[in-house]
Structure formats: structure tokens, C-alpha cells
Amino acid sequence: MANKSADLRQKDVAALEGEVKELQRAHFGLRMQKATQQLSNTASLRVTRRDVARAKTILAQKRAESSSK
Structure with a gap:
């Protein structure tokens, strides 16, 4: 499980959006x-x-992180 999270955290926002759509x-x-x-x-x-x-x-974490900068 930590492996999946680590892989996702390395991606940028656009790649994560694509990943969410694919998973859905x-x-x-x-x-x-x-x-x-x-x-x-x-x-x-x-x-x-x-x-x-x-x-x-x-x-959501990445979006919050980028908007707070």
C-alpha cells in the first residue's frame, strides 16, 4: 500500500487527474x-x-500545496 502511495506522490497534478479518471x-x-x-x-x-x-x-493534497505557495 505504501508503494502505491509513493508512486502516486511522484506524479504531477495532470498525471494524477488522468490516474483518477482511469481508476474510476x-x-x-x-x-x-x-x-x-x-x-x-x-x-x-x-x-x-x-x-x-x-x-x-x-x-487534493498537491492542489492545496500548490495553491498555498
């Missing part, structure tokens, strides 16, 4: 698979949801 797209795909009962590993929903939250948190 992946999460949406998993939700659709679950709705059509094609998803066997439902734990992956939790993992992607938390990845989205982690990326959004770091993005």
Missing part, C-alpha cells in the same frame, strides 16, 4: 460486471474504490 473507469467496469453477474472476485471492487480514494486524496 476501471471501477465502473467492475460494477457493471457485478451487475450482470460476470464478476467472480467482488473484492476487486473494494480495492479499486480505495485506489480511487488514495489517488484523489493525494491529488
Whole structure:
């Protein structure tokens, strides 16, 4: 987990925004698979949801840091 955070913290704001969009797209795909009962590993929903939250948190921190300067 710390490894994912460290990787995200090295990215700039534009790259983080792209990462958030990509993670949200992946999460949406998993939700659709679950709705059509094609998803066997439902734990992956939790993992992607938390990845989205982690990326959004770091993005918000970077935006706050850049606006305070």
C-alpha cells in the first residue's frame, strides 16, 4: 500500500487527474460486471474504490500545496 502511495506522490497534478479518471473507469467496469453477474472476485471492487480514494486524496493534497505557495 505504501508503494502505491509513493508512486502516486511522484506524479504531477495532470498525471494524477488522468490516474483518477482511469481508476474510476476501471471501477465502473467492475460494477457493471457485478451487475450482470460476470464478476467472480467482488473484492476487486473494494480495492479499486480505495485506489480511487488514495489517488484523489493525494491529488487534493498537491492542489492545496500548490495553491498555498
